[in-house]
Every structure is written in structure tokens, then in C-alpha cells.
Amino acid sequence: MKTYTILVCCAALATTACAGDAWNAVPADRIRLGGVLGWRVDLTTTNNFMQLDLEETFFKPFREKTAAGGFVGLGKLADAAVHLARYSGKADVVARKEAVIRAILETQSPDGYLGYLRPESRMKALWDLHDTGFLLQGLMSEYEEYGDKIALEAAKRGADYVLAHWKDMPANWEFDSITDREWTLGLGFGIARLYAATKDARYRDFLLNERSLKEWELPIVIGRGKMFYGQAYGYLGTALAQLEMHGLEPDPKLLGPTLRALDFMLHGDGTLVTGTGGIAECWTNDQDGEGCVGETCFTVYELLVFDRLIRLGAADLARTGDLMERTIYNALFAAQSRDGRRLRYYTPLNGERTYFGRDDYCCPNNYRRGVARIPRNVFYVKRNAVYANLFTPCTANLDLGDVKVAVREETAYPSDGKILFTVEPERPAAFSFDVRVPRWCQAPVAKINGVRVTYPFTPGSVLKLPRVWQKGDTVALDFPMALRAVRGRGRQSGRFCMMRGPLVYALDTRSAARRPGMNDHDKGVFAGHPHDVQTVLTLDPRLMRFHPDGESSARPNGTMIEARFSTEDWSDGPSADDPTVLLSEYADPDNTLTYFRTPDIEGCGCVDDELYSGDTKKQTP
Ligand SMILES: [Zn+2]
Structure with a gap:
């Protein structure tokens, strides 16, 4: 039976939490970032997002609807626009976000179709379902962040079009040229969020029956392989849909592929020192580092997966934060020019890094999505606890359920490892102030109101500081950076x-x-x-x-x-x-x-990478 009930779970303007979540995201308009992270978000907003020729590059094909195939990435742009606008709050950025959402709504066909292909090519041609999936995601982000019910209705009609025409897909389309997961990348995560918002069982059934979300457990395929099975971004895209579903209806089968990928990244040389991985978009473990290395789509999907794992509490919290930090500061930021305007498809370790010549397509739009979500990755909250995951000068207003807490963070991080938090609860309140202690730091020191925390804690763990916090209390961290x-x-x-x-x-x-x-x-x-x-x-x-x-x-x-x-x-x-x-x-x-x-690699004091150390410890839920 069709239902249009909008549930509180993942509802608009709330912290985007689901029933099974351990930690909640902080809405981006409750935090102001300074430092490198703030600079990068502002740079991407002002010098990239605000400079795009939206009409010519993104909207025109959707207005014409004459193409036989291809990919624009308007849905990904919409998703980035929503998060950039929610963080910025500036009128011109919000207006531009609204122009993007309006273009999607205006160009949706009367039958609900979201895309830009001519009628006979719809769904059947590459990359139509791919584009549709991201358009659903963009509309869902607009609903989740702004409570826009028109966007939710458009997403429903768009998904219903896919469900209604699913039976018309050509026989064996999944084995035509490219893995079906890459073909439909984006669709699962979009529809899972639609199911979260509507609880309409048809969306759940589609994901679990038509898309076999619980049964999908592709191994890590090194290299391209038949049907592009090695495509790492496609793998993580399906894993992300599984994680979203796991937040709604927990099932270990939905975690398996993500944890397998995590093991490959951490212990199988599947990730480079910069946090990204893959060559020519596909999994690799050779550590080559030259040429088409580290697709920006893969970099950003790692970050989306890490964020979802943190919120689910489904992996080692500190290690996941370490991975996120490594990837953001190195691989992600290397994909952008100093003036912010140009973006890269790949970020090799060695050799010249070239810029991608277009504003549309996959990597530029995923880059914008990755940067747009940074404000959501700094703190996570739950009832009576806050977790400081990334470090940057900032102010934040956090809702811990029973109490609201303003936090001010002063630091020159990552130039320096000294961090000072000043905590301002609205009244004295008991909660835990949790901090990631990076694995790279050998001798971390923490002080509360100037008094050293004496019980032992180790690098690569979460330091929990539960107490009754008063206005003006401070937490000083010193993470010496050798x-x-x-x-x-x-x-x-x-x-x-x-x-x-x-x-x-x-x-x-x-x-x-x-x-x-x-x-x-x-x-x-x-x-x-x-x-x-x-x-x-x-x-x-x-x-x-x-x-x-x-x-x-x-x-x-x-x-x-x-x-x-x-x-x-x-x-x-x-x-x-x-x-x-x-x-x-x-x-x-x-x-x-x-x-x-170096002439003497053994004698020069080199150490193993503390994050990708090659040990065989498995990531377990
Ligand atoms: Zn890409």
C-alpha cells in the first residue's frame, strides 16, 4: 500500500539520523570553520561552484531531452549545492542552490522521468539510470537539509518511474558492457534515503529484491576485469547504499562488502599514503602511484563511506577518523587548483597532475560533494556525548539531546598539533567530550582546565572525557607532530x-x-x-x-x-x-x-605507515 507518511527518521532539519545510528551528523549551519578546512570550503563555494555556467553546462541537456546517452552529473551538483548552501547561508549561494533544484523540478517529465535522454533511450542507455540515481540523491538532500516537500514528491515520482519501467529493461542488460552496479551507481543510495523518508515498502522491496542489496558481495577485483568489475567507485557506491539500508534495518550482510573494502585499504595495500587508491578507476594494490591514480570519485566515496561508518558505529571510530583525515588533507585537496577553479580526475603521487577540462561529469561534481560535506565531518553528536573527529579552528552549536553546548576550537592544525576547546553548555551538564587521538601521534597530552588527564590513553583511540561540564571549561590537547x-x-x-x-x-x-x-x-x-x-x-x-x-x-x-x-x-x-x-x-x-x-633505507630511521601498517587485524563491527 502506498503511504505518504513523512517519518521523523532523517526528517528535514533534524540531525540526519536514522534509528540504528550511533552518532548523528551536525547540521552544517551550526558550525563555522576556519583554518585550512574552512578556507577550502569557502574557496570551492566562491571560486568554483559560484563560477559554473549552470545553464549551458548543466541545465541545457535536461531542457532539450534529445540525447541518446551520456552523463552530466546535475544530481551530484544538486547534492553539493544543498550542502554548500546549508553551510554558507549566504543569499547568493542559497539562490544558486535553488536555481539548481528548480531546474531539476522544471525539467522532470510529466511521467516522473528524471534525466535528459530522448524517450526511446531512457533507462536502457548508459548512463541514464546513473544520472537518475544522483538526481534522486540531490532531491533527497534538498528534502533532508531544507525540509523541501516538493523535492521529496519529485524524488518519489522519479523513483516510481524507474520502478514502473524496470520490467522493460532489455534482457541481460546487466551483462551488456559494464557492471550493473556502475550502470546504476547512485540509484541505491537515493532510493534507500527515499525509503527512509517515506517508509514506502515498494522502495525497500526494490532494493532488496530487484537490486539484491543484501546478497551483493562482490570480491575486491584487482584491475579492470571483465565488465569493469574492478571499478572501485562503483563498489563503494553499492556499499554506501548497503550502509544506508543497514542504518534502517541492521543486517550483517549489509556490512560485509564495506568491511572487506576497508580491510583491503588498510591491510592489503589497497590505499596509497595520500588516502586514495586505484588505477584507471579500478582497485589496485601495487602502490604504483603514477598516471591515472586515485580517481576523485573514489576519494569522495571513501569519505562518504567513512562518514556513514562513523554514524553507524560500525567500525573502529578513531581509525575511521584517521582515514578520513588522511584522505581529506592529501588526496581530496590535491584535486583542486590553488585558485579553486580547476579540478582533477586523478591525483598521482609522482608525475604531472593534469586538470580535467570540464565542469560536468563525475569527478568535478563528486569533488564538490566531498568538500561540501566537510563541515559535517568535524563533530558528531549523540545524547550526552560529542565526538571531535577533525581538528580545525571553528565554533559550533551542538545539540546533545538533553543540553545544548557551544564549542569554540582554537588551533593552527594541521600546521601544529596544539588544540584548545572551550566548552559552553547552556547550564552545567553531564556529558562526554570524546576526542580522536590520531594514530600518528606518539605522545599525546590532554588537559582539562589546565590539569593533565592522568589515566592512560593511546594513539589511535578515542579519548572519552565524561564529567559535569561548566561554562568556560577547556580541553587542551597537544599532539606533537614529529x-x-x-x-x-x-x-x-x-x-x-x-x-x-x-x-x-x-x-x-x-x-x-x-x-x-x-x-x-x-x-x-x-x-x-x-x-x-x-x-x-x-x-x-x-x-x-x-x-x-x-x-x-x-x-x-x-x-x-x-x-x-x-x-x-x-x-x-x-x-x-x-x-x-x-x-x-x-x-x-x-x-x-x-x-x-635514500642510500640506506633501513638505516635512515624510516617507519611503517601507522595507518596502513600491513598488519592483519580485521575491522570488525
Ligand atoms: Zn570520476
């Missing part, structure tokens, strides 16, 4: 990369070649090896120095590491008399080299 040389894995074996806190550092080999004081021999080496200077360049981690105020092009007030280098005598390596180069944060758009040779 430089660490991290041993390469797979094809990077025998090399190292430099890290400090969550940040990976890398070298722009072209500007390094222009550094003053470089002798003619070294100039010649750099000039003669524009793409493979790593084959002749050796560095020694023991001869590196941190520069807190580098003139990095990664971000305002970026940090740098000064390194001595040698190109002359590979066996001896550099000495303190050798010339220097400056490594900047990996996200610096100009960087071209992340892993370095």
Missing part, C-alpha cells in the same frame, strides 16, 4: 616519503630546479630529467628540517620541509653541505614527486 619518514610499500619499496601529522609532503621538481644556489651540475640533472628526476635524486630523512611558515602554494600559511639532496654520489647520499630543496604539502597543486630514494 617529522616521520614513511617506508614505501609495493612499487615504492626502497623509497620513503615524508609526513608530519596527517600531511604528506612532496616536491615540485620544476621549481626545485630553479632554486637559487643550485650548481650547474644539479641544474643540468633537473633539466635533463623533467619527469624522472627521482631516479637520480637522493635525500636523507635525517637531514630534514621543518619550516612552519613556508611559502607553499598548497594553501595560505602552508608548511614545508627543507631537505638536503644529492645527485652526484648515490652510494653516499647527501651531506649537510649539499644544496637544499623544499618539500611542500602534497596538496600543493604543482607537486610532482612524493617518494624519494
